[in-house]
Amino acid sequence: MLSRGATRLPSLCSLGKCFLSTATAAPPVDLEYDVYCYNTHSLEADPKAEKGPLIICHGLFGSKRNWQSLGKVLAKELKRSVIPLDLRNFGESPQSEQMDYATMASDVIHFCDKHSLKNISLLGHSMGGKVAMTVALKPDLPKGLLSNLIVADISPIRANLSSEFPRYVDGMIKIERNGSIKSKKEAFDKLYEYEKNSLIRHFLLTNLDPTHEGEPIKFRVPLQTVKTALPDIGWFPYEPGEASWGGPTLFVKGSKSNYIKLKHLDVMKSFFPIMEMETLEAGHWIHYERSKEFVAVIKQFLGEH
Incomplete structure (x- = not known):
């Protein structure tokens, strides 16, 4: 189902060492998506568009829904199609027990192949940033597919996730299993035990399953699968020098965030030798906290390349 203002791809502007998991790569799934197209009058499909689309990969517990407003702004400012995706297990995309970066990157490449997309720019935030980097580094990346890579506040480092994410998953699982919590307000109040920040609690509750309204709370995200996958989500499929x-x-980078550190620069450059970095006065949710500056930085970068 599309968000308001979005268009399905058939009407899209003409577009021309290993993980902790030892499982073999799963077959790709068909990702759900929105499309925001630019023309001089509206965000409708522009058949004369020549620029490749900007595809967006959200972070952990995010979805394409989180990029509705910014997707429209980016389409207008960049004068190109903007396509936020739901990665596997999130939003409206299919669910699967396998959830590692190689598999999620294959989903993105499959999406582009299915819809005959080329010359794309790829933007990823946090977990989505690692998905985007994995797409770029895959040895089977189709020639001519990727033209620009934008990574929001994450680095290609192998590390454990910070402790709040396991805490969030545990809290959401306990709320779902409670059986007596039937409203978003009750779930919001209960999540206070696991996260004091009200904005983050609201963000986590965007994962509620709307079909269970009035019934015991249920999340549309397969929480146990995500919990099992957390070590892989903190990891990265390549070591420096491998790709x-x-x-x-x-x-x-967000200046108040520790997800990109200066000591990571050599590793980042080993993977992406033609890289540059911009720092905005923000935390990890950089595109939300500094949306105007974030759009301006992307616009300048894509304009230069």
Whole structure:
């Protein structure tokens, strides 16, 4: 189902070492998506568009829904199609027990192949940033598919996830299993035990299953699958020297966030030798906290390349 203002791809502007998991790669799934297209009058499909689309990969517990407003702004400012995706197990996309970066990257490549997309720019935030980087570094990346890479506040580092994410999953699982919590307000109040920040609690509750309204709370995200996958989500499929991508790459760092550290720069450059980095006065949710500046940085980067 599309968000208001979105268009299905058939009407889209003419577009021309290993994980902790030892499982073999799962077959790709068909990802759900929205499309925001630009023309001089509206965000409708523009058959004369020549620029490749900007595809967006959300972070952990995010979805394409989180990029509705910014997707429209980006389409207007960049004068190109903007396509936020729901990654597997999130939003309206299919669910699967396998959830590692190689598999999620294959989903994105499959999406592009299915819809005959080329010359794309790929933007990913947090977990989605690692998905985007994995797409760029995959040895089977189709020639001519990727032209620009934008990574929002994450680095290609192998590390454990910070402790709040396991805490969030545990809290959501307990709320779902409670059986007596039937409203978003009750779930919001209960989540206070696991996260004091009200904005983050509201964000986590965007994952509620709307079909269970008035019934015991249920999340549309397979929480146990996500909990099992957390070690892989903190990891990265490549070590420095194993792979590189020579296209234009932009890292956007939040100055108040520790997800990109200066000591990571050599590793980042080993994977992406033609990289640059911009820092915005923000935390990890950089595109939300500094949306205007975030759009301006992307617009300048894509304009230069």
